[in-house]
Each structure stands twice: as structure tokens, then as C-alpha cells.
Amino acid sequence: MTIHTRMDDADRRNRLDDMAQGVLSTAMDRPDGPLKVSGRAPYAHEVQPEGMLHGVFVRAPRIGRVVSLDDAAARAMDGVETVVTDDRLLRNPAQGTANEAPVQGPREVFYVGQPIALVVARTFETARAAALSVGVEIADAERAPVAPQDYDSPDKKQSSQGDLDAAMRDAAVTVDRMYTTPAHSSAPMEPHAAIAEWDGDRLTLRGSLQMLKFNRNELADSLGIDPKNLRILSPYVGGGFGSKLGVAPEAVAAAIAAQETGRPVGVALSRQQVFEATMRRSETRQRVRLAADAEGRLTGIGHDAWVSNLPDESYSEPVTQATPFTYRGENRVIGHHVARVSRTCAGSVRAPGEAVGITVFEIAMDELAHAAGIDPVELRRRNIPDRDPTKDIPFSSNMLAQALDAGAAAFGWDDSRPAPGSRREGEWMIGQGMASAVRVNNLAEAKARVTLNPDGTALVETDMTDIGTGSYAILTQIAAEMLGLPPERVEVRLGDTDLPPGSGSGGSVGASSSGSAVFLACQGVRERLAEAMGVAETDLTLKDGQAIADNRSTPLGDVIDGPVEALGHIEPGKTSKAVRQATWGAYFAEVAVNSVTGETRVRRMHGTFAAGRILNAKTARSQCLGGMTFGIGMALTEELMHDARDGHVVNRDLAEYHIPVNADVPQITVELLMEERDPWTNPMQAKGIGELGICGAAAAIVNAIHQATGVRVRDLPATLDKVMAGLED
Amino acid sequence: MTPFDYDRATEVTQAIDAGRIIAGGTNLLDLMKLGVETPDRLTDINRLDLKTIEEHQGGLRIGALVSNSDLAADARVRRDWPVLSRALLSGASGQLRNMATTGGNLLQRTRCYYFQDVSSPCNKRDPGSGCAAMGGATRLHAILGGSEHCIATHPSDMAVAMQALDASVEIEGRDGARTVPLSRFYLLPGDRPDIETELEPGELITAVTLPPPPPGRQTYRKVRDRASYAFALVSVAGIVAMEDGRIAQAALAFGGVAPRPWRDPEVETALAGREPTAETFDAAADILLRDAEGHGGNDFKIPLLRRTLRAVLTDLTTEG
Numbered sequence A: 001m002t003i004h005t006r007m008d009d010a011d012r013r014n015r016l017d018d019m020a021q022g023v024l025s026t027a028m029d030r031p032d033g034p035l036k037v038s039g040r041a042p043y044a045h046e047v048q049p050e051g052m053l054h055g056v057f058v059r060a061p062r063i064g065r066v067v068s069l070d071d072a073a074a075r076a077m078d079g080v081e082t083v084v085t086d087d088r089l090l091r092n093p094a095q096g097t098a099n100e101a102p103v104q105g106p107r108e109v110f111y112v113g114q115p116i117a118l119v120v121a122r123t124f125e126t127a128r129a130a131a132l133s134v135g136v137e138i139a140d141a142e143r144a145p146v147a148p149q150d151y152d153s154p155d156k157k158q159s160s161q162g163d164l165d166a167a168m169r170d171a172a173v174t175v176d177r178m179y180t181t182p183a184h185s186s187a188p189m190e191p192h193a194a195i196a197e198w199d200g201d202r203l204t205l206r207g208s209l210q211m212l213k214f215n216r217n218e219l220a221d222s223l224g225i226d227p228k229n230l231r232i233l234s235p236y237v238g239g240g241f242g243s244k245l246g247v248a249p250e251a252v253a254a255a256i257a258a259q260e261t262g263r264p265v266g267v268a269l270s271r272q273q274v275f276e277a278t279m280r281r282s283e284t285r286q287r288v289r290l291a292a293d294a295e296g297r298l299t300g301i302g303h304d305a306w307v308s309n310l311p312d313e314s315y316s317e318p319v320t321q322a323t324p325f326t327y328r329g330e331n332r333v334i335g336h337h338v339a340r341v342s343r344t345c346a347g348s349v350r351a352p353g354e355a356v357g358i359t360v361f362e363i364a365m366d367e368l369a370h371a372a373g374i375d376p377v378e379l380r381r382r383n384i385p386d387r388d389p390t391k392d393i394p395f396s397s398n399m400l401a402q403a404l405d406a407g408a409a410a411f412g413w414d415d416s417r418p419a420p421g422s423r424r425e426g427e428w429m430i431g432q433g434m435a436s437a438v439r440v441n442n443l444a445e446a447k448a449r450v451t452l453n454p455d456g457t458a459l460v461e462t463d464m465t466d467i468g469t470g471s472y473a474i475l476t477q478i479a480a481e482m483l484g485l486p487p488e489r490v491e492v493r494l495g496d497t498d499l500p501p502g503s504g505s506g507g508s509v510g511a512s513s514s515g516s517a518v519f520l521a522c523q524g525v526r527e528r529l530a531e532a533m534g535v536a537e538t539d540l541t542l543k544d545g546q547a548i549a550d551n552r553s554t555p556l557g558d559v560i561d562g563p564v565e566a567l568g569h570i571e572p573g574k575t576s577k578a579v580r581q582a583t584w585g586a587y588f589a590e591v592a593v594n595s596v597t598g599e600t601r602v603r604r605m606h607g608t609f610a611a612g613r614i615l616n617a618k619t620a621r622s623q624c625l626g627g628m629t630f631g632i633g634m635a636l637t638e639e640l641m642h643d644a645r646d647g648h649v650v651n652r653d654l655a656e657y658h659i660p661v662n663a664d665v666p667q668i669t670v671e672l673l674m675e676e677r678d679p680w681t682n683p684m685q686a687k688g689i690g691e692l693g694i695c696g697a698a699a700a701i702v703n704a705i706h707q708a709t710g711v712r713v714r715d716l717p718a719t720l721d722k723v724m725a726g727l728e729d
Numbered sequence B: 001m002t003p004f005d006y007d008r009a010t011e012v013t014q015a016i017d018a019g020r021i022i023a024g025g026t027n028l029l030d031l032m033k034l035g036v037e038t039p040d041r042l043t044d045i046n047r048l049d050l051k052t053i054e055e056h057q058g059g060l061r062i063g064a065l066v067s068n069s070d071l072a073a074d075a076r077v078r079r080d081w082p083v084l085s086r087a088l089l090s091g092a093s094g095q096l097r098n099m100a101t102t103g104g105n106l107l108q109r110t111r112c113y114y115f116q117d118v119s120s121p122c123n124k125r126d127p128g129s130g131c132a133a134m135g136g137a138t139r140l141h142a143i144l145g146g147s148e149h150c151i152a153t154h155p156s157d158m159a160v161a162m163q164a165l166d167a168s169v170e171i172e173g174r175d176g177a178r179t180v181p182l183s184r185f186y187l188l189p190g191d192r193p194d195i196e197t198e199l200e201p202g203e204l205i206t207a208v209t210l211p212p213p214p215p216g217r218q219t220y221r222k223v224r225d226r227a228s229y230a231f232a233l234v235s236v237a238g239i240v241a242m243e244d245g246r247i248a249q250a251a252l253a254f255g256g257v258a259p260r261p262w263r264d265p266e267v268e269t270a271l272a273g274r275e276p277t278a279e280t281f282d283a284a285a286d287i288l289l290r291d292a293e294g295h296g297g298n299d300f301k302i303p304l305l306r307r308t309l310r311a312v313l314t315d316l317t318t319e320g
């Protein structure tokens, strides 16, 4: 039996609130946690079949066309089996949800560090040494410049309403500024890895991937095989942050090498390769124009973004994604401009769009608050629109005002607007800053199967992934809640393309989409139970393995005599266009800036967030903590540096690509607005929370630096040199 | 990493004219994986009896295999040479300091991005191939003591403190033992950036000696891109003794700014006998920076070094 729902209308039944088990929304520990900390959760490269060979990529040292590859020395090394230069090798990973092969062919080099061959040997060490010994001759070829020069402005990505120029002219207060953000790397803890094993013409691939149903088609298309002959396993993924959305060079290379050698082959990227050959977030230049009346009410908004990518990539960082609806303003211009560059492929990294777009916008809003002499929290409150001002449609829910108020109260926001630079403790200058959080909310198609057994256990199955976010936990909770079972009686199987296709992890859709599929499947099981008991499903209470109806409590084993199975299938529908769906929040930060060196230390940080029904208070909080930690990195330290001459990634390891370390991360508090139910999103009234915590976080810190010092940093990250330049001698 | 032979020395003599020395391996192994270092033989010295810190001529003799953690935690070091303890604790991470050794720390190689990338030209790695840092990313690079052939910095914090403490390096070679003051141990790049120290091929560092504790107050201040686990953009090891409201004697060494831990006697002369005023400090900074040269990405180190020096001197000359 299949329960299928298309979200064509609001679902106000709030069915989950009728359930009795009481496990949903609680801060339940992740069932996979103990496995992970004790090394029993096998990651992609850890289940090594007998006789597995190791592949290591040869990297392109420069851009152009490969003229010759001298692998004589490599092949002569003891233990080297082959050197793969197959035309099917990928230039770069597939973009998220591409569902087809990305650009292929190892001979045309489009960026320094592109994998151009795979050396396969009996040991990893041999393969690595042999890969380094391969001589590569590359001739010049026509290529895009290594730094952005000429930009295209695709028509369908420009929009304009009203007359912004006039609004700017007539405004009491304006801001018109340029900002830049650097390229970022996902830098997941687990490097990208794959193990391929053929059995006749059937391929099994263990990979570190986020979206298996797409990855299967992408890999099959890359290899030229029927997707039916391909099984992908990704039960545990050590962080993705977008960089594992699409199938990537290591998976394709492992599969080809395994075919050529007739042996299983494993390929794991080095840390340096993770930086130069997986997706980066594009650097951005952004111009923000704000026109406001004397009370700070926005009359006009301009937001232009300049980004880059490799030739033939359709993806470009959707910087302005939330600009159309976050604030009021009848005159609005949005521009999007893309340059083609010879650099590592740009793709989704940690909240593509809002992470950098809202961050910059919220710095501009702070500038407006100062120019207008209005408290920054109040400025935002005054600009919350009643409806999506661009599309003129209602919000499914808009929690920005609540988040601002609750956040300001929790943080102890000082709305007296002390003059910048007025608070000092010895060498340290103290300041506070805030910013709004906004992230669009989406639903993706997903399926899941749920089986309830007479012994009161249940099995949940979908190819959904858990990239460290808590999928195992929340799917367990949803099923336990719906079926009235203690969570330990629910088993969740994920990350296997043989299972019903879920949504995958990405764009914050995983929990609400795959979760809805599990919800619907449970709904189906409940209907079967209700039928067996002769009651309406809505009159059935399930709790602790008992079915309760008509004042009778019956053990499940007495209701069913065999497993009851149902498939849940959720699809997005009209509600995704009929209303504007988004998640909301507010950040508050206090920083200390050293008046000698310009070093910034975040002293405390708070975020209040609303994302519909919260499925697990602990994993939701963890996502927000992680997002805000990334915000600290984005504000202060993180920058993927490209060499100006050949575009190569200069800082290719975690010693020089500075993500925050423990000492950089102070006490962070997270408040979740647990009561929200958003009926337009899905049958669980939940929304995605994975990325919300980073969408604007950095702005709170940059704004606090301004409060502390009077220095306005418009080129992120706010490294000490940029702050010091504005400090007194 | 190219294949290599491996042996273990149990006597000092077995480590002389032997393979490439491996101590903690925290630097050497990383560079081997990158193909930057390609020794065909490694000699592991971890079984040598070089792990003690002993009192020596009123000062200390620190065995080459004393770990950075143990040295930083030594009660005598913490009491009498606190600049050294602080410098050590500001470096790397707890895990790395447990493995890192005194000898290895002195000889760790530069973190220059281009030195670590075998596809880039680098005169230090591949003499005569050129310097990719010139015209490239130079955030980590030198403003003092570089040459047109190399502007890499020495990354050690420990060595900066030792430089200010007038430490010496004890070396054993085929012709016996010798002692080289740290001030002469490191060489400037000139046109041979591949030759970094006085150590001859085949020689072994056996110890570092510290003279008796200097008078005055000591501090180590490290400025970096994040709060921990980052190399110094600028660091200052300072030891200042005051007498009658004047600076009697100052020893200052600087990290993150030069191809070696930087010490400039003229800076110290300019401070001796002076009152600790802003003018005095600025005059010292002027001398320190008289030949400083930025390369774009590291221009900020010039004002940063001045500001940090002034703050350190203010701190060391203010009662409190």
C-alpha cells in the first residue's frame, strides 16, 4: 500500500500533535552516535573488500591540454597495476540533483589540481608515490581567465520592480556599498572516497555521497551503464556541506579502475585534493543599495551579485535568493552576473545563496541602522513585510519578528546604541552586533517504506543519507511517534539505492521531505491497524506497543498476525508557489577586538530560530550551533585563496584554510521557537533547519566589530589586518 | 611519499652520517607525503637517550628528544624561562606538542604554500627553479631578511624564545661535538635558500642549552589568524630588565617576519638606558623595521610588528 501526498494545500490537521508516544521533538540522542564514537559506523573507505587495490589521482599542475603523460616510472614501480586515463574520468563533481554526468574527459585541463589520471597499485603508499612520479606535459589551450573578468547577466536572473533610482534619490537615508566574500571550501571531516566492486556487469559502489537517487543516475551516465546495474551504499557520511551532493571524480575513477583490473578499487582524496578538486563556493562581489525614509522604512532595495564558475557549469551561487522577500520596499532591483573562470568548480557549499547573500545584506542593514540612527533590531522590525513584496503572495508563516524579540531578550541586547568604540577593557574594545537569519524552505520528492512487525518492532527504509546531521534520529522519532513505539524498537536503514528513493541530504530538505515520506508510510500502517480494529484511524491511539481504541488496549501482536508494510510518497505541489515559505531567526554577538593587533574574539553568541515543527531539539540545536560556528569562520578567518597567476588553490590544508577551532568558538546559545507549525510545508508542519544557522551569522560578528571599533569591514573575512588598518595608531 | 629504508639508532654514533633523522615526525612525514621531502633512508632516533632536561652551568641542557609538551611543563622552565614555556604552548596543538621534539622543532621547515606544493617553482625545494611566492600569496611571508630568491619565514615559536634567551645548539658529527649559538645557527637565504642552518649533512642535534635565567620580566606574544592552532603572523619574545625607572637591558626576538627567528642587536642597544616612553619604543621599532619590505599580502606585518613590539615593551616595563 502506498500513501501518496502532493502538497497542493495547507495541512492544518497537525496529526503529529495527536500522537501519544511523546518522543518526537525531544532531545533524543542519535542512535548512530555510539557507533560513530566507537568506530563501528563504517565510512565509505573503511569497508575494504579482500584484494582491494588503491587508486590515487594525478593532478594537473597547470591549465591547458594534456599532451603527454609519462607514466613509465610509475608503471615500473613494484605493485603498480595500471594507470587509468579513460575518457570517462570527470572534470569535476556533478552539481546537486544534476541527475546526469558532469563534464568528462581528463585531457582538457580547466583548473589546476584537476584529476587527470588514476594510478592504481596494491598499496595506498605505492599508488601515492607512483602518482607523484607521473610526468605531465601540458600545452596551452584556449581557456577562461584565472580570475573573473567579463560577466554575463542572464536575463532570467535579473529582476526589477518600481524605480529604484528614484527611490534612492528621494530617500531620507541611503546605503550604496560594495562588499566581497571569498571562496569557501566545504572542508568536510571525511575526505571524499569511494570503493567500487564489480560482479559481472553489476557495480556496487560505496561512496561518500549526499543524494543517492541522483548519484546513481549520474554515475551510471558517467560510466555508460544502466542504472539498474548499479547499487550505491552510503550509510554514513562524514560531513558533506554540499560537496558530496553530486557524484564525483573518485567514484567514477574507482569504477573504471575496478573494471580495468577486475579487482575492487578504492580511491580516497588527500586533504589537498579535497580543497582543490571538490566544490568550492564562488567568491562574490555584491552591491547593496538601500533607500529608506527617515524612520528607516525601506522604499527601495538593490542587490547585485557577481560570481564565477567553470565554463559549461549551469550552477551559479544564488546570492540574492532571499532578497526578494526578506524586507519591505516597493522598488527593487536584483542582478546576477556570472564570470567564467579557470578555477576549481563552484557548487553548493553550506547554505548556497543566503550564507553569503544574507550576510552581506545584513551588514548593509547595519550600515542603514547607523545612518538612520535607529536601533538595528528595531530597523528590522519596521521592515518586515506583510506579504512577499515581490511575488505578492502570503508568507506560509513569518517568524522574523518573534525571533528578533526573543533573541534580543535572551541575549540581553543593549538597544541604547552606545557610540562605536566606547566600551573598553584594557587593550580590548567591546561591541555587540546582530543580524537576521533567513533561508528559503523547500520540499523534495521522497519515498520511504515502513514495516511494523507483530512483535512491536518497526523498520524504516529509504535511500536517504545521514551526513552527520541526525537523519537516523529524526526518522526513528517520527516512526516511533506515529506507531507508538519506544525508539529503540525502531530500526532505520539508510544510504542504499536498493531502498525506496528519499530526498537525499541537501538544501535543508532532507528532514522534512524524507521525514514526511516516513510519516505517510506510518499513516498507511496506522490505517491498516485501524481497519483491523474496526475503528477510524483518527480514533486509534498507539503507545508503547499497544493499540488503544474504544477504551480497549491491545498489544500489537494481537492486532496483526504478520508484518504490515506501507510506502510513503511525498511530492511538492501547489503550496510551493502559492505561498512564500522560509525559515527565520536572529543572531546576536558580542566581540572583543584587540586595539593593538586587530584580532577579534567572539565572546558570546546567541541565535533564536524558527523552522516549523522541530523534530529533535538536540539535533536541531546542533545544526544551528554548527551553522553559527561556520558563521564565525566566515566572519573572521575562512578564505580559499587562489593564486592570482594560475588560479590554483594556495591554502590546501587545514593548517592554512582556517576554519574556527575550539578556542575561536565561545559559549553559543540556541533558542528554538518550538511552537511554530507551518501548515503549508508538509504533513508534519516542519521546515528545514540544517542551513538556517549560517544564513547571516557572520554579519552579527562583523556588525559587532563595527560597534566595538568603528571599523566597517566590507571585505570578508575580517582578518586582523583589515581591522587594524582602521584602528588608531 | 617515495619508498624508503628505515632503521633505528640506539647509540648516538648510529645516528651520525646515517639516514634522514626522524624524531616526532610531525613535520617530516607531512612533507614526505607531499613529495617535498624524498629521503631514501630514515633513521629513527626516538630510542636515543636524549630525553632529559638537566641543570647545566647555571642554566639548562635540554635533550634533543624532549617533547614540546614536556619542555613547556617543566617547573624550572615555567619559573625561570617563562618566555619559552609560553612560546611552546602557543604553538600547534596538544597532540602535536606531545610528538614534536626540541631538535625537530628547530629544524621544521617553512610553511610557505609554494614550498609545500611540488608543482610550484621554489628555490628552497628545487634550487634555481625560481620563487613562486614572489608575486603570489604572501600572507605568511617575510618582511625582514628575505632575498629575491626566497621570502619564506621560519615557522617556529620555540626557536624565537630560545633566540631571545641566547640559547645554543649542541651538535654531534663524525669529528666530534660542537656548540653553535642559535644566533649563528640559522642562515639567511641569500642565493641559497636551500641551505637553512649551520648543521652539516650527517650531523645530529643532541641538545639545546640555555644560559642562566636572565634578569627582568619575560613574555611571548603571538599574533595569528585564529585564537589557536595557527602559525604566527608576528610574534615577539621579550625580556626586559628595569633599573631606576629605565630599561637596563632588553632582549627581543621576532617570529613570523623573517627566514629565521629575528634578533637585531641595534634595537636592544637603542632601548638600553632609556626611559620606557612611547618615543623610545617607536625609535626601537624604527630601527627594527628600517629595512622591512612588504610583498603585497604581507604588507600589514610592518605596522603590526611595530604595534606588537610597542605593546610588549609597554607590558614589560609597566609595573603590575
Ligand SMILES: Cc1cc2nc3c(=O)[nH]c(=O)nc-3n(C[C@H](O)[C@H](O)[C@H](O)COP(=O)(O)OP(=O)(O)OC[C@H]3O[C@@H](n4cnc5c(N)ncnc54)[C@H](O)[C@@H]3O)c2cc1C
Residues within 6 Å of the ligand: A655, B020, B021, B022, B023, B024, B025, B026, B027, B028, B029, B030, B045, B064, B068, B090, B091, B092, B093, B096, B099, B100, B101, B102, B103, B104, B105, B106, B107, B108, B155, B156, B157, B158, B203, B204, B205, B206, B229, B230, B231, B232
Ligand atoms: C598543523 C600544524 C600546526 C603547527 N603549528 C605550529 C605552531 O603554531 N608553532 C610552531 O612553532 N610549530 C608548529 N607546528 C610545527 C611543529 O612544532 C613541528 O612540526 C615540530 O616541532 C617538529 O618536531 P618533530 O620532532 O616532529 O620533527 P620531525 O618532523 O621528526 O623532524 C623535522 C626535521 O628535523 C630533523 N631532525 C629532527 N630531530 C633532529 C635531530 N635531533 N638532529 C638533526 N635533525 C633532526 C628531521 O630530519 C626533519 O628534517 C605545527 C605543525 C603542524 C603539523
